[in-house]
Amino acid sequence: MTQDRPLWLFGDQLGGHFHGTHRNRGRPILLIESELALRRRPYHRQKLHLVLAAMRRLARDLGERVTYVRAATYREGLRRFGRTVDVHEPGSHAALALVEGLRDEGLVGEVLPTPGFALGKGEFAEWVEGRSGFRMEDFYRDQRRRFGVLLEPDGGPVGGGWNFDKSNREGPPKAATLGVPAPWHPRENAIDQGVRRDLDALCGETGSRVVGEDGPRLFAVGRAEAGRALRRFLDERLPTFGARQDAMLEGDWSMSHSLLSVPLNLGLLDPLRVVEAAERRYREGTAPLASVEGFVRQILGWRECTWHLYWHLGPDYLRSNHFGARTELPGWWRGLDSEGIGARCLSQTMAGVRERGYAHHIERLMVLGSHALQRGYRPERLSEWFATSFVDGFPWVMATNVIGMSQYADGGEVATKPYTSGGAYIHRMSDHCGSCRFDPGVRVGPRACPFTAGYWAWMRRNEEVLSGNHRMAQPLATMRRLPDLEALVEQERLRE
Numbered sequence: 459m460t461q462d463r464p465l466w467l468f469g470d471q472l473g474g475h476f477h478g479t480h481r482n483r484g485r486p487i488l489l490i491e492s493e494l495a496l497r498r499r500p501y502h503r504q505k506l507h508l509v510l511a512a513m514r515r516l517a518r519d520l521g522e523r524v525t526y527v528r529a530a531t532y533r534e535g536l537r538r539f540g541r542t543v544d545v546h547e548p549g550s551h552a553a554l555a556l557v558e559g560l561r562d563e564g565l566v567g568e569v570l571p572t573p574g575f576a577l578g579k580g581e582f583a584e585w586v587e588g589r590s591g592f593r594m595e596d597f598y599r600d601q602r603r604r605f606g607v608l609l610e611p612d613g614g615p616v617g618g619g620w621n622f623d624k625s626n627r628e629g630p631p632k633a634a635t636l637g638v639p640a641p642w643h644p645r646e647n648a649i650d651q652g653v654r655r656d657l658d659a660l661c662g663e664t665g666s667r668v669v670g671e672d673g674p675r676l677f678a679v680g681r682a683e684a685g686r687a688l689r690r691f692l693d694e695r696l697p698t699f700g701a702r703q704d705a706m707l708e709g710d711w712s713m714s715h716s717l718l719s720v721p722l723n724l725g726l727l728d729p730l731r732v733v734e735a736a737e738r739r740y741r742e743g744t745a746p747l748a749s750v751e752g753f754v755r756q757i758l759g760w761r762e763c764t765w766h767l768y769w770h771l772g773p774d775y776l777r778s779n780h781f782g783a784r785t786e787l788p789g790w791w792r793g794l795d796s797e798g799i800g801a802r803c804l805s806q807t808m809a810g811v812r813e814r815g816y817a818h819h820i821e822r823l824m825v826l827g828s829h830a831l832q833r834g835y836r837p838e839r840l841s842e843w844f845a846t847s848f849v850d851g852f853p854w855v856m857a858t859n860v861i862g863m864s865q866y867a868d869g870g871e872v873a874t875k876p877y878t879s880g881g882a883y884i885h886r887m888s889d890h891c892g893s894c895r896f897d898p899g900v901r902v903g904p905r906a907c908p909f910t911a912g913y914w915a916w917m918r919r920n921e922e923v924l925s926g927n928h929r930m931a932q933p934l935a936t937m938r939r940l941p942d943l944e945a946l947v948e949q950e951r952l953r954e
Contacts, residue, residue, distance in 0.1 A: 585600065
């Protein structure tokens with residue numbers, strides 16, 4: 459690396475820990491808007507808005523230090539720039555292959571380690587080497603030890619436990635909302651207006667595959683905005699985050715969730731600094747341990763784990779298909795069309811994706827993911843859908859979350875059992891069922907809940923494969939005792 463060589467930043471590498479560290483401070487910055495990248499997949503319109511607004515905001519904030527190029531492809535943009543650049547490790551197998559090809563052509567010099575995660579790839583490789591199995595809980599605890607987070611002076615966990623997940627599973631309140639302070643939302647500016655005009659043109663052109671609705675920007679796209687969003691969450695919403703982080707409310711889509719996944723995944727926030735700031739709230743006595751630990755687990759545990767497993771498992775992992783699922787995503791799913799969906803939970807969640815490009819983790823896992831698993835959607839297509847339809851979606855985010863945890867398509871490399879359930883779970887954790895045409899306690903007939911009946915039909919269809927998982931022994935035994943099992947299976951075979 460030469461200190462004066464320009465640094466090329468992708469649209470998810472925009473924070474000061476990418477360009478403002480001692481190693482990179484003062485280096486010329488190159489940003490490229492690639493038309494091909496914008497058109498390659500059916501992205502949610504609001505996702506494109508966030509990425510473009512974030513890139514243009516950084517160009518404005520850094521002024522003459524930035525060269526901003528709009529080109530048909532990244533390669534064309536680099537050739538027009540005319541100088542060899544360094545670049546941080548990108549966020550997908552495809553992007554890494556592109557970077558390696560550009561390096562062979564002399565357009566890229568050094569590929570630098572990413573500062574977007576607390577743990578480096580080499581450190582993860584050392585950690586995982588020789589392990590016969592992988593448990594996220596082991597990784598999470600070692601992350602806490604490595605970075606000294608929420609520890610007592612003797613090295614043990616504060617509060618006497620590593621994981622307070624059992625304290626984070628309360629159902630929704632009887633009220634229509636959680637009644638907490640609203641999340642931070644930005645004020646749009648001239649950059650947003652320019653992005654919106656450009657996206658109007660893109661959406662109006664033949665062949666565009668943009669999905670979802672336009673709407674007011676809801677998430678941070680600049681360093682100052684990300685800082686304000688973080689402080690609002692830590693000071694006003696973190697104290698109530700823990701207990702009901704798994705609950706769902708129709709009238710309160712954000713509840714106490716941080717909504718920081720967008721600025722984190724755009725590289726605007728340093729994850730370790732975020733974790734340290736959350737820990738300070740616990741040490742100062744302004745947020746309870748269960749809330750802080752649950753948030754820390756999301757960032758230092760699961761987010762870091764997801765990144766490293768994406769690279770560790772390799773590109774072939776995306777083709778995992780343990781259950782042999784072959785159903786293509788239906789048109790209403792690909793088009794984010796919630797109209798005509800009878801199940802209230804699924805309709806409301808899909809509407810949220812269409813309107814905001816967002817759903818929280820339980821809606822993704824136990825509504826969208828559970829439905830997809832029960833209906834046999836192809837895991838690879840589903841992972842791509844999540845990566846393109848969500849404003850915080852990127853390939854590395856969704857591979858293990860969807861392929862592994864949600865669809866169990868890897869046969870147990872990430873999760874110990876499939877994460878799907880009948881309607882009883884959704885009834886317990888949401889207020890959807892009260893206004894739904896279906897009854898979560900009914901398996902057969904016009905009021906049969908498609909999640910309840912779908913769960914048993916899926917289990918019957920995959921009985922042989924599931925029989926090798928000891929955690930599924932009891933549900934399988936229950937299924938075999940159902941008196942209406944064959945009628946249920948036929949009903950679900952015909953259900954649209």
